[in-house]
Amino acid sequence: MITAKIESKGLIKGLIIWTILFAVIIFGFSAVYPQMHSSAMEDLLGAKLNGLSPALLKTFNISVNGQASFLVATGFFAYYFQYMFLAASIYAMMLGSQALIKEETDGTIEFLYAQPVTRREIVTSKFVTNLFVLAIFWLISFGISVGSTLIYRQSTDSAATITKELGKIFVQESLILLFFLTLGFFVSTFIKSSKQSTSVSLGIVFGFYLIGIFSDLNDSFSWAKTISPTHMGIPSNLLDKGLSGGNVLLLSMVILLFLGGTYAFYQRKDLKV
Amino acid sequence: MNAIELKGLTKLYKKQAAIDQVDLSVEKGEIYGFIGPNGAGKSTTIKAMLNFIYPDQGTATLLGLDSIKDAKEIRKRTGYVSSDVRFYPNMTTFEILKYVAEFHQLKNGKQQIDYFIELFDIDAKKKMSELSLGNKKKIAITAGILPNPELLILDEPTNGLDPLMQHRLFEELEKYNQKGMTIFLSSHDLNEVQQHAHRAAFIREGKIITVQDITKEKSLGKVITLIGEHIPLSLFEKIGAAILKHQGNETRLFFEGKLQEILPLLADPSIQDFTITNPELEDQFMALYEGGTVK
Numbered sequence: 171m172i173t174a175k176i177e178s179k180g181l182i183k184g185l186i187i188w189t190i191l192f193a194v195i196i197f198g199f200s201a202v203y204p205q206m207h208s209s210a211m212e213d214l215l216g217a218k219l220n221g222l223s224p225a226l227l228k229t230f231n232i233s234v235n236g237q238a239s240f241l242v243a244t245g246f247f248a249y250y251f252q253y254m255f256l257a258a259s260i261y262a263m264m265l266g267s268q269a270l271i272k273e274e275t276d277g278t279i280e281f282l283y284a285q286p287v288t289r290r291e292i293v294t295s296k297f298v299t300n301l302f303v304l305a306i307f308w309l310i311s312f313g314i315s316v317g318s319t320l321i322y323r324q325s326t327d328s329a330a331t332i333t334k335e336l337g338k339i340f341v342q343e344s345l346i347l348l349f350f351l352t353l354g355f356f357v358s359t360f361i362k363s364s365k366q367s368t369s370v371s372l373g374i375v376f377g378f379y380l381i382g383i384f385s386d387l388n389d390s391f392s393w394a395k396t397i398s399p400t401h402m403g404i405p406s407n408l409l410d411k412g413l414s415g416g417n418v419l420l421l422s423m424v425i426l427l428f429l430g431g432t433y434a435f436y437q438r439k440d441l442k443v
Numbered sequence: 444m445n446a447i448e449l450k451g452l453t454k455l456y457k458k459q460a461a462i463d464q465v466d467l468s469v470e471k472g473e474i475y476g477f478i479g480p481n482g483a484g485k486s487t488t489i490k491a492m493l494n495f496i497y498p499d500q501g502t503a504t505l506l507g508l509d510s511i512k513d514a515k516e517i518r519k520r521t522g523y524v525s526s527d528v529r530f531y532p533n534m535t536t537f538e539i540l541k542y543v544a545e546f547h548q549l550k551n552g553k554q555q556i557d558y559f560i561e562l563f564d565i566d567a568k569k570k571m572s573e574l575s576l577g578n579k580k581k582i583a584i585t586a587g588i589l590p591n592p593e594l595l596i597l598d599e600p601t602n603g604l605d606p607l608m609q610h611r612l613f614e615e616l617e618k619y620n621q622k623g624m625t626i627f628l629s630s631h632d633l634n635e636v637q638q639h640a641h642r643a644a645f646i647r648e649g650k651i652i653t654v655q656d657i658t659k660e661k662s663l664g665k666v667i668t669l670i671g672e673h674i675p676l677s678l679f680e681k682i683g684a685a686i687l688k689h690q691g692n693e694t695r696l697f698f699e700g701k702l703q704e705i706l707p708l709l710a711d712p713s714i715q716d717f718t719i720t721n722p723e724l725e726d727q728f729m730a731l732y733e734g735g736t737v738k
Contacts, residue, residue, distance in 0.1 A: 287546070
C-alpha cells in the first residue's frame with residue numbers, strides 16, 4: 171500500500187499531461203466532423219474513396235459502409251482514433267517499462283528495498299498502481315471521446331449509438347492496452363536503464379503497427395495479423411467485427427505469461443544499486 | 444547466535460570476483476568496523492547480505508535468518524544506510540521519514556521523527572531535490588535508525604556530514620549500542636572505526652585479510668616512536684616490544700606491557716626524542732594495503 175502511494179505520486183504528472191493532450195486532440199478532430207458530414211463533402215469523398223484501391227483503403231483503415239463509415243460520427247471517430255490508440259499503446263508500454271527499472275536508474279530502490287517489503291510485493295504494488303493510472307486515463311479518454319462526438323454529432327447520428335459504439339471500441343482496446351502494460355513490465359525487468367524505456371516502447375508499438383500494415387497489404391503475410399495487437403485494436407475493425415474469441419484468448423494468455431515472467435525475472439534479478 | 448554470519452560469500456561480475464569467499468562473524472551487541480579502500484568489496488558484501496544482489500556462492504545469515512529466504516523479516520529488524528543516498532526528489536524530508544514509519548508500523552512514529560528532526564537539525568518541509576549531500580545523509584541515517592532495528596548496517600555514514608553532525612551521530616549510535624543494537628560500520632575513515640568499533644575486518648580485493656580486536660588494542664597496546672641513532676633495540680625487544688618500522692633515525696615500536704617497564708629504557712642517551720601514542724589502525728591499514736604484513 172505504501173509502495174503504491176509512493177508510485178502513484180510519480181505518475182500523476184504524466185497522467186495529467188497525457189490526458190490533457192488526448193482531450194485537446196480528440197476535441198480538435200471532433201470539431202472537423204461537421205464539415206465532413208456536409209452533403210457536398212459526402213459526395214466528393216464517396217466518389218474519391220470509391221476510386222481508391224481496396225488495399226490502400228485497408229492500409230489507412232478507411233471504410234465507407236455501416237457504423238465504421240468515414241461519413242458517420244462513429245466511423246469518423248474510429249478513423250482518427252486509430253492513431254490516438256497508437257499513442258495510448260505507447261503510453262501503456264512506457265508506464266510498464268519504467269515501472270521497475272526507474273527505481274534502479276534513479277537509485278531510489280535502495281531506499282525502497284531497505285524497507286520490509288518483498289520483491290513480489292514491489293511488483294504487485296507497482297502493477298496495480300500503473301493499471302489504476304492507465305484505467306483512469308482510459309476512462310477519462312472515453313468520457314472526452316463520447317462528449318466531443320456528441321457535441322459535434324449531426325442530426326443523423328444517434329446519441330445512443332455513439333455511446334454504445336464508442337464503448338465497444340474502448341472496452342476491447344482496453345485489453346490491448348493491458349497487453350502493452352504487462353509487456354512493458356516484462357521489458358522493465360531486463361532493460362539496463364529507464365532512459366531506454368521511451369525508445370524501446372516506440373520501437374515495439376510501431377513494430378507491431380508495421381506488422382499489421384504488411385499483413386493487410388500482402389496476402390502471404392496475412393497470418394501476421396494474429397500477432398499484432400495494434401492491428402487487433404483498429405477501431406473500424408472493432409466496430410465491424412469486434413475482437414474474435416481467439417484473439418481475446420491469445421491476448422489473455424500472453425498477458426498472464428508476461429506478468430508471470432515479470433515476477434519470476436524480478437525475483438532473481440541483481441538490483442542495480 | 445551471531446548478528447551477522449557470512450560463510451564463503453562470493454559474488455562474480457563477468458567471472459571476476461567482486462567478493463571472494465568472505466567469512467565474517469559479527470556478535471550481537473558489537474560495533475563492527477568494516478574497512479577497505481574504494482572498490483575493495485565493502486558495498487558488494489553489504490548488498491549481498493541484504494539481498495540486493497544474489498551471491499554466486501556462500502550464505503549470509505542475519506539475526507539467524509537466511510538473507511534470501513527471509514529477506515523481508517531481516518529488513519523488518521535491520522536498518523540500512525546506503526553510501527550513495529538517493530531519494531524520491533519530489534518528496535519532502537518529512538514524507539520520506541513518515542513512509543519509513545509506516546513501512547515499519549511504528550506506533551510513536553511522529554514523536555520519533557520529531558526527535559531526529561531536532562537532533563540532526565533537519566528541515567522537514569524541504570524537498571529532497573533541494574538538499575545538499577550532507578542533509579540527504581542525515582535523512583538516510585534517520586531512516587535507518589528510526590525503526591530502532593536490532594541490527595544497523597551503515598555504509599560510509601559520515602561521508603558528507605560536518606564534524607558536529609558526525610559527533611552527534613556517533614553519540615546517538617553509542618546510546619543505541621548500549622541498549623543492544625548491533626552496528627556494522629563500513630568505512631574508509633579509520634579514525635571513526637578506531638574510536639567507535641569493538642572489532643574491525645579489513646577487506647582487500649574482495650577478500651577478508653584480517654580481523655582486529657580494537658578494544659583490546661585500545662586498552663592494552665601503545666605505539667612508541669623513537670628518534671635517534673644506535674638505539675639499543677634489543678633491550679626493547681627483550682621486554683616484549685615489537686618493531687613496527689625502522690627507517691633512518693626513526694623507529695616505531697608496539698608495546699603491550701606496562702609503561703613502567705619501558706620508561707627506564709627511554710632514558711638511554713641515544714634517544715633524542717620519543718612519543719607514546721595509541722596504536723593507529725592506519726599503521727595496520729598502510730601495512731596491509733601497501734603489501735606489507737601485520738605485525
